[in-house]
Amino acid sequence: MTTTATANPPAGRSTRSPGGRAPRRRRQFLGKNPIGLLLSAPYLIFVIAVFAYPLVFAVYMAFHDYFFAAPGAQVDRPFVGLANFQEVFSDPAVIRSFGNVGIFLLINVPLTVVLSLVLATALNKAVRARTFLRVAYYVPYVTASVAVVGVWLFLFSGSGLVNQLLGPLAPKPSWLISPTWAMPTIALFVTWKQLGFYILLYLAALQSVSKELYEAASTDGAGAVRSFFSVTIPGVRPATVLVLLLSTVTGANLFTEPYLLTGGGGPNGASTSPVLLMYQKGIEQGHPGTASAIGIALVIGVLIIAFVQRKLAGGDES
Amino acid sequence: MHSKGLTRRILAVTAASATVVLALGACASGGTSGGDAATARGPITIWYSNNSSEIAWGKQMVTAWNADHPDEKVKAQEIPAGKSSEEVIGAAITAGNAPCLIYNTAPVAVPQFEKQGGLVDLSSFKDGASYIEDRTGENATQYQNADGKYFQMPWKSNPVMIFYNKDIFTKAGLDAENPSLASYDEFLATARTLVSSGAVKNAIFPSPTSEFYQSWFDFYPLYAAESGGTQLVEDGKATFDDADGVKVAEFWKTLYTEGLSSKEKYSSDAFADGVSAMSIVGPWAIPVYKDKVNWAAVPVPTSAGTTADKTFTFSDAKNVGMYTACKNQATAWDVLKFSTSKAQDGQLLELTGQMPMRANLPTEYPDYFAANPAYLQFGDQASRTVEVPSVSNSVEVWQDFRNAYSKSVIFGEGDVKTSLAGAAEKINQLVGTK
Numbered sequence: 001m002t003t004t005a006t007a008n009p010p011a012g013r014s015t016r017s018p019g020g021r022a023p024r025r026r027r028q029f030l031g032k033n034p035i036g037l038l039l040s041a042p043y044l045i046f047v048i049a050v051f052a053y054p055l056v057f058a059v060y061m062a063f064h065d066y067f068f069a070a071p072g073a074q075v076d077r078p079f080v081g082l083a084n085f086q087e088v089f090s091d092p093a094v095i096r097s098f099g100n101v102g103i104f105l106l107i108n109v110p111l112t113v114v115l116s117l118v119l120a121t122a123l124n125k126a127v128r129a130r131t132f133l134r135v136a137y138y139v140p141y142v143t144a145s146v147a148v149v150g151v152w153l154f155l156f157s158g159s160g161l162v163n164q165l166l167g168p169l170a171p172k173p174s175w176l177i178s179p180t181w182a183m184p185t186i187a188l189f190v191t192w193k194q195l196g197f198y199i200l201l202y203l204a205a206l207q208s209v210s211k212e213l214y215e216a217a218s219t220d221g222a223g224a225v226r227s228f229f230s231v232t233i234p235g236v237r238p239a240t241v242l243v244l245l246l247s248t249v250t251g252a253n254l255f256t257e258p259y260l261l262t263g264g265g266g267p268n269g270a271s272t273s274p275v276l277l278m279y280q281k282g283i284e285q286g287h288p289g290t291a292s293a294i295g296i297a298l299v300i301g302v303l304i305i306a307f308v309q310r311k312l313a314g315g316d317e318s
Numbered sequence: 319m320h321s322k323g324l325t326r327r328i329l330a331v332t333a334a335s336a337t338v339v340l341a342l343g344a345c346a347s348g349g350t351s352g353g354d355a356a357t358a359r360g361p362i363t364i365w366y367s368n369n370s371s372e373i374a375w376g377k378q379m380v381t382a383w384n385a386d387h388p389d390e391k392v393k394a395q396e397i398p399a400g401k402s403s404e405e406v407i408g409a410a411i412t413a414g415n416a417p418c419l420i421y422n423t424a425p426v427a428v429p430q431f432e433k434q435g436g437l438v439d440l441s442s443f444k445d446g447a448s449y450i451e452d453r454t455g456e457n458a459t460q461y462q463n464a465d466g467k468y469f470q471m472p473w474k475s476n477p478v479m480i481f482y483n484k485d486i487f488t489k490a491g492l493d494a495e496n497p498s499l500a501s502y503d504e505f506l507a508t509a510r511t512l513v514s515s516g517a518v519k520n521a522i523f524p525s526p527t528s529e530f531y532q533s534w535f536d537f538y539p540l541y542a543a544e545s546g547g548t549q550l551v552e553d554g555k556a557t558f559d560d561a562d563g564v565k566v567a568e569f570w571k572t573l574y575t576e577g578l579s580s581k582e583k584y585s586s587d588a589f590a591d592g593v594s595a596m597s598i599v600g601p602w603a604i605p606v607y608k609d610k611v612n613w614a615a616v617p618v619p620t621s622a623g624t625t626a627d628k629t630f631t632f633s634d635a636k637n638v639g640m641y642t643a644c645k646n647q648a649t650a651w652d653v654l655k656f657s658t659s660k661a662q663d664g665q666l667l668e669l670t671g672q673m674p675m676r677a678n679l680p681t682e683y684p685d686y687f688a689a690n691p692a693y694l695q696f697g698d699q700a701s702r703t704v705e706v707p708s709v710s711n712s713v714e715v716w717q718d719f720r721n722a723y724s725k726s727v728i729f730g731e732g733d734v735k736t737s738l739a740g741a742a743e744k745i746n747q748l749v750g751t752k
Contacts, residue, residue: 067433067434068408068411068412068434069411069412069433069434069435069436070411070412070414070416070434070435070436070642070643071412071413071414071643072414072435073434073435073436073642074435075434075435093721149585150585153583153585157582158580158582173581174582176582176583177526177581177582177729263525263526263527263528263529263583264527264528264529265528266526266527266528266724267581267724267728267729268721268724268725268729268731269528269721280530280717281714283405283408284404284405284530284713284717285430285711285713285714285717286408286430286433286434286711286713287714
């Protein structure tokens with residue numbers, strides 16, 4: 001007697017294949033490696049909590065007569081349409097602050113790109129004291145603004161070192177209380193302070209420029225200057241786009257320097273930045289709706305500048 | 319297909335993350351104070367300032383209270399660090415975690431805290447208004463809101479006066495014991511001598527920066543004195559665009575124009591460093607300058623040289639606020655009364671040198687003022703002080719005033735009278751807006 005093996009599965013076991021509908025749907029939704037989602041979730045939560053949620057909330061505030069209130073307090077925060085934007089753009093102080101930050105960016109951004117690229121190239125070739133020089137450029141970046149501002153006050157005050165060196169050529173009124181010179185002085189300060197960071201970006205980018213290209217250029221008779229323009233600059237273009245974007249974004253968020261260096265945006269608002277006004281209106285004066293309207297306008301302005309920069313300097317990089 | 323899958327995954331993680339964020343947000347915005355908090359008793363928390371003398375006062379006050387109230391213990395801590403106490407308090411109100419009492423509530427911020435629903439109306443306690451008025455006297459009305467209610471307990475003032483460096487005066491050939499500083503003409507002549515003699519670089523050095531509160535230490539004390547005790551805004555109207563305001567502004571403008579005061583900020587204390595011969599400060603500065611400057615003080619000047627016993631000044635007060643997040647408000651009110659009792663006010667005077675806001679201060683604490691004569695003129699001055707007006711949009715009012723003052727007085731752009739009139743017009747609109 002022979003027995004025949006049955007092909008039937010044991011009772012109670014699923015008749016579905018491992019690639020059944022439910023796991024397929026789960027995989028479609030969560031991907032092949034759901035653990036990857038788990039690992040990326042903390043950063044996404046951070047982005048949502050720290051950037052996305054406040055941005056959406058700022059848009060909400062900009063369209064309401066909003067103010068911060070105690071939990072449970074019965075307060076009226078009516079929808080006001082574009083009233084906050086109308087108020088903001090009919091305020092000469094706000095218009096001036098955007099003009100001020102425009103002047104700042106016009107000085108700071110090109111200066112940052114040119115100086116950091118030139119210095120990074122020089123540092124890349126420096127044989128002696130390379131580490132010392134890198135650290136020297138980086139120190140201002142990691143030093144607290146409050147501490148560095150003290151040094152600049154000493155340098156650029158009426159009786160400061162700069163004016164003593166300039167003698168009769170020193171501007172009157174002096175740098176930080178001159179409506180003409182206050183913003184350029186701040187732009188110079190920020191350029192100097194941030195330079196170390198951008199030099200590091202360019203140094204990293206320079207490592208990826210092939211030495212063969214320099215050798216080829218040299219064979220074709222190119223000197224150091226020609227090589228710089230024909231090899232180095234195109235070679236670090238992605239880094240240049242990054243430096244342009246970062247210096248524009250950080251520059252548009254200018255706050256600490258006018259707050260500390262020119263005593264709250266002086267003289268007469270000549271160095272007031274939009275973010276300083278946002279702080280005054282939103283935090284000090286309790287009008288976060290108006291402050292948000294300034295913030296939204298600033299974000300839109302920065303996005304437009306960034307788009308133009310990317311179009312002009314980005315080339316084929318995506 | 320691949321990008322669709324990716325989008326779905328991103329959506330999944332975003333949705334999950336958003337849920338977590340919103341859940342956290344919901345947790346953070348909970349915790350409203352109970353409806354019977356006004357009559358509840360139990361442990362409470364208080365915050366006080368972070369300077370060493372006020373910490374010493376706060377600690378002994380809490381120890382004295384806790385010794386007799388084991389079921390209503392007070393837990394005290396310094397105000398958490400921030401750009402300013404007002405910002406920290408504002409954030410605590412919004413978060414619903416403000417303590418019961420804060421012994422460092424700036425009068426200028428009170429209208430905003432009240433609007434936020436963060437402050438308890440002290441007049442709602444049965445003996446609230448009467449206690450405040452009995453203790454503080456006539457000056458108490460300056461701390462009422464537009465409806466006559468008290469959302470702050472007037473606590474201590476630092477009436478500002480002109481501190482001068484006797485050594486620099488002597489070096490300039492001036493009489494350091496009886497300086498000629500009462501009238502504007504005398505003050506300007508003295509200032510010119512101080513600078514032209516080479517004894518000092520600046521006669522007086524109020525901060526020329528743009529922060530809203532800086533006018534409390536240049537224009538406002540002199541305006542209070544010149545006008546005989548008028549606030550910046552009274553009965554819903556700006557007052558400073560009158561003849562008195564213009565006189566004060568022109569006085570300061572002269573100091574800036576002639577280079578007797580600096581238009582540039584000084585990053586440290588110009589008076590302590592000998593960079594200026596005079597300063598406008600209150601009695602809190604006495605221990606600060608004790609070993610650094612050979613100082614004396616006189617009242618702020620007026621155009622007519624008003625005598626000391628009739629001169630008003632800015633109070634530079636800090637008050638106590640009771641916050642709506644407090645769950646045991648009956649205990650908080652009792653602690654507030656205990657901490658502003660005659661005995662505790664005496665301790666405050668003794669430990670901090672700041673003036674409790676009590677009527678007839680010199681006669682209430684004769685022993686203290688006999689033992690500390692340097693404080694006597696401040697004790698006397700405390701009865702003639704002017705507070706910032708308790709009006710809506712208070713901080714914005716001061717910022718608008720500062721902007722106009724900075725432009726026409728410090729940097730000399732345009733006409734002072736027109737500038738003050740422009741600021742007054744703006745401020746009239748602001749105080750009429752809720």
